[in-house]
Amino acid sequence: MLYIPFDIIALAQSSSGINSQTALFEFLYFIFFAVIILISFIPGIGQKAQLMFISRDVEKSVNMLENYVKDSRNIAEKLLKDKNFPDPKGFIDRVIDRFVIDPVNIEPTDIISRMKLLMRANEDTIRNMILKYDPNIDAMSRSQIEISTEVVNALNMIYKVIRHYLIMAKKLNSIMLMYQLQMVAPIYVKLAEAYAKAQKVFLQGIPVGDGLGPLVASRFLMNINDKWVPSKDTIAGTTEIEGRRVIVVKAEGPMATVGTPGEAVQNIIEKVEKEGNSVSRIITVDAALKLEGEDTGSIAEGMGVAMGDPGPEKIAIERVAAKYNIPIDAVIVKMSMEEAITEMRKEVYEAADKVVAYVKNLILERTKPGDTIVLLGVGNTAGIAQ
Incomplete structure (x- = not known):
């Protein structure tokens, strides 16, 4: 009688089981794709x-x-x-x-x-x-x-x-x-x-990314005692930078509001003109949506009204600027949509001081002593006073 070691028998049985399972999987795999192909030929x-x-x-x-x-x-x-x-x-x-x-x-x-x-x-x-x-x-x-x-x-x-x-x-x-x-x-x-x-x-009353503009404006307003309300939910004050008169405007905080900045700027410029003076420049500061790949808190400048408004506030500034031939500068700080409407990121907060220096440089570079400039900080002023 031929003797077969037990381990060889076990190996053979195991091998047989593996082959059976493999064959079963291949069969099911074939059936699955056959059904898919058949279904594809049935309309709809x-x-x-x-x-x-x-x-x-x-x-x-x-x-x-x-x-x-x-x-x-x-x-x-x-x-x-x-x-x-x-x-x-x-x-x-x-x-x-x-x-x-x-x-x-x-x-x-x-x-x-x-x-x-x-x-x-x-x-x-x-x-x-x-x-x-x-x-x-x-x-x-x-x-x-x-x-x-x-x-x-x-x-x-x-x-x-x-x-x-x-x-x-x-x-x-x-x-x-x-x-x-x-x-x-x-x-x-x-x-x-x-x-x-x-x-x-x-x-929670926490400042959001969109509050960048009001935060920059508050840096100028904090040392101004004489403030007034030029339009609904908006506040303004006058300061001086190396002989230039700067009228600073922002939404009235710390409530969560964007105010009526267009109407405010229009009223201020009309008032200055009635006094026999003129505004030589308008500078708008606002948060702006970044493109993917751009850094949060990066700064850029251009021309025009930096404002995400459906129309009424923005056009009020454009119309009064066109009426009196006033150039409009725009300074923006870039961030994502989520960063704009949630708590202010460190990069945005740190960018505010950089924008303050940037704006001061613009004023000195593009105006002369005796000029009047309107500086507008655009955005939601939640958690940001003046």
Whole structure:
């Protein structure tokens, strides 16, 4: 009788098992691809399968957006409860879907005035709604509520729009629409994440990246005792730099507001002209979105009004500058969208002092003693006084 060692038998059995498993995997692999190929030849089946897989990806983004809306709403309602509002939920229900309809642009005559009216009226309406609930509310708390409701409104709009196109793509079985949603949905999720972070930052009264302009202006205003209000939620003061008269303008802090800088600059220049003098230069300082690859806090200069405004404030400066032939300089500090609306980064804060020196150099370089210059720090002045 032939003797076979036990270990050789075990090895043979193991080898046989491995070969059987390999053959099974290869068979299943073949069946899987055969099914895929067969499905591709059946009209509509392949597209529906793709639609199903892509829609799941988009649905994840929509769910994330919905969670951001719920969280921001809860934060806003808690804030209102802390301020002793009688009906926080009812107030949020009124403002969460609030909108402003753009003025008619087929006939562009006076479109800026109409846009300004609608925007200001909307802001005043929200403010009056808050004051109706609590006439004695302080300015800081009021601005926090205004910003918080704006965030809830913006997040709700983003969520509803993406959800709308997802449902439409499913109803129409549109693979192309679903592809587009798959590409843009992550971008809007990122934007929503930034808004959600911004809400928490504003409620803490912390300066944000967009406060770079007001921070630069405050560097000049802090040693000025005689300040005045040239327009709504905006403050100004006059200082002197080597014989030049510099009128500094910023939103009135430390409330979370951007003020009405265009109207302020217009009123100041008209006042200077009525006094028999003239403004020789306007300098605007603002945060600006950087391109990928650019450094946060990097400084650049150019010409024009550095301001992310829909139109009314920016054009007010352009019109008064054109009327009196005043050059407009722009100094910007670059940052991302998230960095602009969340807590101010170290790089941005350190850039403020560099911009102060930069602006002083511009004034000395492009004006002469006796000239009057208007310096405008543009941006949200949350947490930044004057």
